[in-house]
Amino acid sequence: xxxxxxxxxxxxxxxxxxxxxxxxxxxxxxxxxxxxxxxxxxxxxxxxxxxxxxxxxxxxxxxxxxxxxxxxxxxxxxxxxxxxxxxxxxxxxxxxxxxxxxxxxxxxxxxxxxxxxxxxxxxxxxxxxxxxxxxxxxxxxxxxxxxxxxxxxxxxxxxxxxxxxxxxxxxxxxxxxxxxxxxxxxxxxxxxxxxxxxxxxxxxxxxxxxxxxxxxxxxxxxxxxx
Numbered sequence: 001x002x003x004x005x006x007x008x009x010x011x012x013x014x015x016x017x018x019x020x021x022x023x024x025x026x027x028x029x030x031x032x033x034x035x036x037x038x039x040x041x042x043x044x045x046x047x048x049x050x051x052x053x054x055x056x057x058x059x060x061x062x063x064x065x066x067x068x069x070x071x072x073x074x075x076x077x078x079x080x081x082x083x084x085x086x087x088x089x090x091x092x093x094x095x096x097x098x099x100x101x102x103x104x105x106x107x108x109x110x111x112x113x114x115x116x117x118x119x120x121x122x123x124x125x126x127x128x129x130x131x132x133x134x135x136x137x138x139x140x141x142x143x144x145x146x147x148x149x150x151x152x153x154x155x156x157x158x159x160x161x162x163x164x165x166x167x168x169x170x171x172x173x174x175x176x177x178x179x180x181x182x183x184x185x186x187x188x189x190x191x192x193x194x195x196x197x198x199x200x201x202x203x204x205x206x207x208x209x210x211x212x213x214x215x216x217x218x219x220x221x222x223x224x225x226x
Contacts, residue, residue, distance in 0.1 A: 002144055003025055004145045004177075007023050019044065026175040031191050040197060076144050086134060090122060091121055092125070099141070148179070164189050
């Protein structure tokens with residue numbers, strides 16, 4: 001079974017070290033939650049793994065294949081950015097045909113939430129509808145590992161629940177790394193959690209550790225996790 005292996009990731013902006021010798025791995029069948037305060041470098045780390053952000057050093061491998069450039073990650077790693085990425089003035093149906101292989105298209109073309117949107121152009125969708133389309137396109141790509149950056153941003157509670165359930169169903173065939181400011185859903189969705197602070201990643205074995213780290217209050221912990 002392939003795994004995504006990330007090692008020796010270092011990134012600075014000026015004199016500020018954002019990421020310091022980061023190590024992380026993700027297996028197929030695993031949902032890994034990446035949490036941390038705003039500005040801690042979570043999005044930067046995902047971009048470096050995907051290859052759209054340069055780093056002073058990095059090592060990324062999927063199975064036995066070392067990822068050295070963008071072509072190496074084809075069909076292995078895909079990334080949902082924070083910002084909307086689909087072009088305007090194109091119907092959702094056309095976008096599905098452009099982004100997915102023929103074998104994968106029927107899943108979305110027949111999806112109960114996507115069917116009403118098929119003949120609408122992207123710019124005419126609500127923010128939540130756009131996000132849902134983007135997520136479903138990314139997770140149904142051929143990539144074995146999916147990086148999701150703020151997937152729940154602007155999504156209604158109903159669609160948020162739908163996306164969470166959807167990802168859980170797909171995890172048998174893919175690995176996921178997910179980060180979102182909506183940490184409660186990330187924590188509830190994830191099989192394993194890592195916390196990014198001051199440039200370092202810390203595995204979280206027990207959710208109560210987040211209190212000691214000052215990430216959540218005792219009152220919040222008692223209300224949500226007890």
